Amino acid sequence: MHADIRSLMLPHLVEAEAYAAIDPPEVLAREAGIPEDQVIKLDGNENLYGPSPKVKEALAAYKSYHIYPDPQQRKVRQALAGYIGSSPDRIAAGVGSDELIDLLLRLFVGPGDAVIQCVPTFAMYATFTQLVGGRLVSVPRTETFDVDVQAVRQAAKSGAKVIFLTSPNNPTGNLVSEEVVRQLLELGAVVIVDEAYSEFAGQSVSSLAPQYSNLVVLRTFSKWAGLAGLRIGYGVMDPAIAERLLVIKPPYNITVASEVALLASLEDKALLLSRVANIVQERDWLFAQLQRMPNLTPIPSSANFILCRLSQTKAQRVYKELARKGIFVRYYDNPLLRDYIRASVGLRRHNQALVTALHNILSEGAI
Template identity: 35%
Template sequence: MNKVAKEIDEYKRGKTKEEIAEKYGLNPNEIVSLASNENSYGPPPKAIQAIKENAGRVYRYPSPKDAERIRREIAQKTKLKPENVVLGTGSDGIMESLMKMYIEPGDQVIIPTPTFSYYTLLTKIYKAKPKHIQRNQNYSLPKNISNEINQDTKIIFICSPNNPTGNTVTTEKLKQILKQDILVVLDEAYIEFADQTHAPLVKQHDNLVVLRTFSKAYGLAGLRIGYALTNPKITNKYKAVSPPFPLAIPSIEAAIAALNDKEHHKKTIKNNQRERKRLQKEIPLKTYPSKGNYVFIDTSPIKATKITKKLMKKGVIVRDCTPIPGCKDTHIRITVGTPKENTKTIQAIKKITKK
């Protein structure tokens, strides 16, 4: 085992219903799981049907035609071309291939914090140096962030909407960063819930990669389907370093079906926007504006670890953000659930904060 593997910590995922049910003696069917930003309304019916119809094909590897079909569907959705699309086992799989392409040991990776902690973990795995830049008080990117870039900087990760804070990056700020001679990885995992995308900029900037996923708005987290939008120069080399079969046949068919299940997608976005506003209004704690399917909250004066534990005992799982660089020990994140799940969550928080 190498030195890096010995020293890094495992990615801290959200707790599952099964774990909390066993720990606190609860009925798993009555537990609300709002820690991992999954789609609380489930997968599209058309995607489920596609999985069933293609289950018998799993003894074969996906063909080049299968991959080309999903790239064409994604290109049509994003108003780009198939040569602008690459595929991966979740967006984290795409990030790993990008690290193979751009990072040498000792290189620097800029990570504005707080943000998705996997960027830091991946940087360390590839023996690069993460440089954490604290975001502004409202969690926007610092005005002088470009000044932090030096000859060792190879990549900057920008999440928009940012996880866990929910805010987006402005076009002006992004274009300022794109002027630098580094790879800009823009993670738009939650973009379907927002009202702005920067994907069209890949036509003008050959150092931009826009990450997307089917895990959030499309409700297919368990299938691990990711894609990225970028220029053909990057896509060609990406194919050389990425695994030969990044997506399984059922995943490809489910993703295509999900893109075409517009009724379910529209319902998901509409319900999320309504329930997100409700959580922000009714939770008796400080909440921040959000464009994602989650709400970032300051639990002061109660510590985040304490309130998340009390919520778990009541059958409500939320994310304690304390371990995330740049977060305070009073920050939590709550996924927007169904009306019933949100009601239970709001009531539980009100009971805890009254004591």
């Protein structure tokens, strides 16, 4: 027996902060005191169309759940190479793109090594950097939330190992241009371009991978393909990086269920991409509605969510009022985003409910 078991833990992990993850619908329903089927969940940038119907059929028909998945991910990497226009040796798949962020940091970053992120951005880069004992360097974005290239250059001078770029960025929704990606690749650090929302933007830098051995492009099936719950992401990169990721990953990381779902999704790509087009149309409709709201400014987005600035530090109260009505958006308890909420784009009925609720909250002085 040990008096203080924490004293045996690694100090940097005892101090590590948890990623502020989102709660599942049943917890949200309990909080709001409503039935689960009345929850409008716009807090996780999930795809409210759900998966392709072919996924459900394929999962039901699959016969070999008792056999381990292929540790070399052969079928998956072949299919992904066809989808993204690359070759299988440049591809590695993970349990969501989250796992690839983790594995890449483990591959490249040791204690004290610098990792650059451009804030505000996806919080998982910080979470996983602290797990490897890396030194996180947060470079603020410009007023328009663009990457401050000069400031990143300056920060990289003392020898950064990894630079995260996110395109479209979460939570701001804006893209990083190919020109900026190229400029930062020239610095020599590993540049991870996280394209989780790429299908909604119709833009990708994955075709640059053969030109730059230090470029890794991350993609996921969580957003465009509606498979967030099955956890499957992938990266396109130099074959030497992909080969190492396949060695250091847990051997059976992606499950056969996610493998089956991925292959069925790619077979139904046309349907899924038509849903993406609908979500993009909905995003533009929602943006126009939000622009008319008093005390609220939506930020233009190339993804499936919209960040909204609320004047007079009302963001947290608006978030709470929406939650009371069963509409869950994302609020960040962080100085850079204190005046903002982020709403995912759902189907028209969800978006309409959000617009009506926001309108009532903001115009009728409910707060």
